[in-house]
Amino acid sequence: MTRTNTAGADDDGAPAAELFDVERHYPGGVRALDGVSFRIGRGELVGIVGPSGSGKSTLLNLLGMLDTPTGGSVRITGFDTAGLDDDGASALRARSVGFVFQQFHLAHNVAALDNVADGLLYTGAPLRRRRARARGALERVGLGDRLHHRPHELSGGQRQRVAIARAVVGDPGLVLADEPTGALDTASGTAVMELLQELNAAGATVVVITHDRELAGGLPRRIRVRDGQVESDERAGGDGGGHVQG
Amino acid sequence: MSRGSGRGPRPARLSPADLVRTGASGLRARPLRVVLSALGIAIGVAAMVAVVGISASSRADLDARLASLGTNLVTAAPGESLLGEAATLPKGAEDRVRRLPGVRGVAQVGQVEGASVYRSDRIPEEASGGITVYGASLDLPETLRAHVRTGEWLNRATSGYPAVVLGATAAERLGIARIGPGTRVLIGEEYFSVVGILDPVALAPEMDSAALVGRDAAAGRLGADGHPTRVYVRAAPERVAEVREVLARAADPEEPFGVEVSRPSDALEAKEAADRAFSGLLLGLGGVALLVGGVGVANTMVISVLERRGEIGLRRALGATRRQIRGQFLVEAMALSALGGVAGAVLGALVTAGYAVTRGWMVAIPVWAPTAGVLATLGIGAVAGLLPAVRAARTAPTEALGSG
Numbered sequence: 001m002t003r004t005n006t007a008g009a010d011d012d013g014a015p016a017a018e019l020f021d022v023e024r025h026y027p028g029g030v031r032a033l034d035g036v037s038f039r040i041g042r043g044e045l046v047g048i049v050g051p052s053g054s055g056k057s058t059l060l061n062l063l064g065m066l067d068t069p070t071g072g073s074v075r076i077t078g079f080d081t082a083g084l085d086d087d088g089a090s091a092l093r094a095r096s097v098g099f100v101f102q103q104f105h106l107a108h109n110v111a112a113l114d115n116v117a118d119g120l121l122y123t124g125a126p127l128r129r130r131r132a133r134a135r136g137a138l139e140r141v142g143l144g145d146r147l148h149h150r151p152h153e154l155s156g157g158q159r160q161r162v163a164i165a166r167a168v169v170g171d172p173g174l175v176l177a178d179e180p181t182g183a184l185d186t187a188s189g190t191a192v193m194e195l196l197q198e199l200n201a202a203g204a205t206v207v208v209i210t211h212d213r214e215l216a217g218g219l220p221r222r223i224r225v226r227d228g229q230v231e232s233d234e235r236a237g238g239d240g241g242g243h244v245q246g
Numbered sequence: 247m248s249r250g251s252g253r254g255p256r257p258a259r260l261s262p263a264d265l266v267r268t269g270a271s272g273l274r275a276r277p278l279r280v281v282l283s284a285l286g287i288a289i290g291v292a293a294m295v296a297v298v299g300i301s302a303s304s305r306a307d308l309d310a311r312l313a314s315l316g317t318n319l320v321t322a323a324p325g326e327s328l329l330g331e332a333a334t335l336p337k338g339a340e341d342r343v344r345r346l347p348g349v350r351g352v353a354q355v356g357q358v359e360g361a362s363v364y365r366s367d368r369i370p371e372e373a374s375g376g377i378t379v380y381g382a383s384l385d386l387p388e389t390l391r392a393h394v395r396t397g398e399w400l401n402r403a404t405s406g407y408p409a410v411v412l413g414a415t416a417a418e419r420l421g422i423a424r425i426g427p428g429t430r431v432l433i434g435e436e437y438f439s440v441v442g443i444l445d446p447v448a449l450a451p452e453m454d455s456a457a458l459v460g461r462d463a464a465a466g467r468l469g470a471d472g473h474p475t476r477v478y479v480r481a482a483p484e485r486v487a488e489v490r491e492v493l494a495r496a497a498d499p500e501e502p503f504g505v506e507v508s509r510p511s512d513a514l515e516a517k518e519a520a521d522r523a524f525s526g527l528l529l530g531l532g533g534v535a536l537l538v539g540g541v542g543v544a545n546t547m548v549i550s551v552l553e554r555r556g557e558i559g560l561r562r563a564l565g566a567t568r569r570q571i572r573g574q575f576l577v578e579a580m581a582l583s584a585l586g587g588v589a590g591a592v593l594g595a596l597v598t599a600g601y602a603v604t605r606g607w608m609v610a611i612p613v614w615a616p617t618a619g620v621l622a623t624l625g626i627g628a629v630a631g632l633l634p635a636v637r638a639a640r641t642a643p644t645e646a647l648g649s650g
Contacts, residue, residue, distance in 0.1 A: 061644045064563060066562065066563065066643040066644045066647070067644050079254055079255070084254045084256055084570060086567065087256065087257050087568075087569075088254040088255060088256070088257075090257050090562070090565050090566060090567040090568075090570075091254070091256055091257040091258070091565065091567075092254065092565075093257040093562075093563065093564070093565040094257065094258065094564065094565020094566075095565070096256060097563075097565075099560075099563045101560075101647065103556075105556060105557075105559075105560040105647075107271065107275075107557070108275060109274060109275050110271070110605050118564065119564060121260070121264060121268070121564060121565075121566075122257065122258065122260070122262075122564055122565035122567075122570065123258055123565065124258025124259060124260070124563075124565050125269075126261070127263070127264070130307050166564075232305075
């Protein structure tokens, strides 16, 4: 069932992501994912944990619609990705998915405000509104006083906060953070994780992809991946709540 | 690609301003490379604008000169008779021509054979300086629109006296820049007072190296035979062709084929046409420079796409469609090329202005030249950017982000 609702997908109760028996095989017999199923509800904070080569990056690409499965189905905020062409997937990414990368991927010569505003570029919002919302997003991540700083004028932790602001500026239904602390020192990494938890507490659905078991251990739900399959799916303290309480 | 189209969300369109902004963002990040790769385009456009501008300025100058000199001057000179002998014009030619309809003014000169001009009798005879002596009618300056630079033209009184007016080059060769009461030159056996010096005469350059004496003096003192060697006719502008037609017969009714009729302004036009052929060649060279510049832009864009895979991946992750990525790189290539075009148009205009000023011309750059130049560079940018833009759009976002 593919929903024809185009505007209000984020507003109703559809899960942020649903994977059913997903396979991603590459030519030459490499099975990056082999029968993966799980469901991520609205407002969850989930860690997808696994060593390199476990298939977690493939999982990230499928959740972000940067790649398509060779079998099974992937639904993002209610939309079956098999029913989307490249334009449709792009449009859904623009509206419903925010990415945070290990290497930040910020434009060098561009002020923080405009880096964040670019998170809305492909939604069709006019520049004035993009900048207004970017200002709000930077204030949410605690960089309200760094609007006009360029990335090289910011610390690594601050850069990652800018990237997070860019990911959440459009209030997407799903935030995907790929090793968000991988390029940061411990203190900055901790701060970034706290920020993600705060955003989650405020309602954002956040998926953190990491190889770091310790980092994932602090998350309310952990999906362990190994050899292209889900090894375990566990919730902290059995409470299954939306966020961690310390 | 086709499955499910029409269902699900549709991408938003980028506004033109956003399209230009994304295209320009890549250029702003690498200013030095922009300058270097736009340079070829700039040189090409500058060459073309300068060629067109210089040629137009020269044309405008010629038009202005022709307008003041008039294209209605026609001359009759002896050519060859039907038998191939040197012809002469009969003595009454000037009066007959004057009676033609459409003739506004006539003057004649008759060359004094064998007369040479010297500064003094100490100068050896062979150093005659190539100055030709003419007996001239009194309305010669008026007919030729010749200007007496210093002194005055001959009049009825001085026409029979040993008085002479020198052409600009003749005066220079004789070393006479100013004239006083005692300024004289030796013509034949007799000293002639120099009463005036002419400015160069554009339509009758033969006057520049001439020493002009009155017709009476030429006949009485220098032994001229009285035959005109050239008759200058100023026709009514709308009747030039008509006058030209009948001039030979009027000048010499018995042997009209021995009369050579010409219009001096044609020679200036012909020189201009020769210059145009030369500018065609330069224009071609400018085109080659433009082509090479286009290849430079294409090369820069190919490298840029390879270097910016991360940016492409990020933009795809932010929701850019393939078409939007393609548009961004296409606009970037066009902006890069047009930047060179604008710089080239300005440079070409400056070169034109500089050249025109040194030549004493007015600056005339036709608006279409820089406009066409900049438009052409937009086209070149689009062609040069097409392949790199398509490659950028085809880059898989997973590869571009370095994950997979």
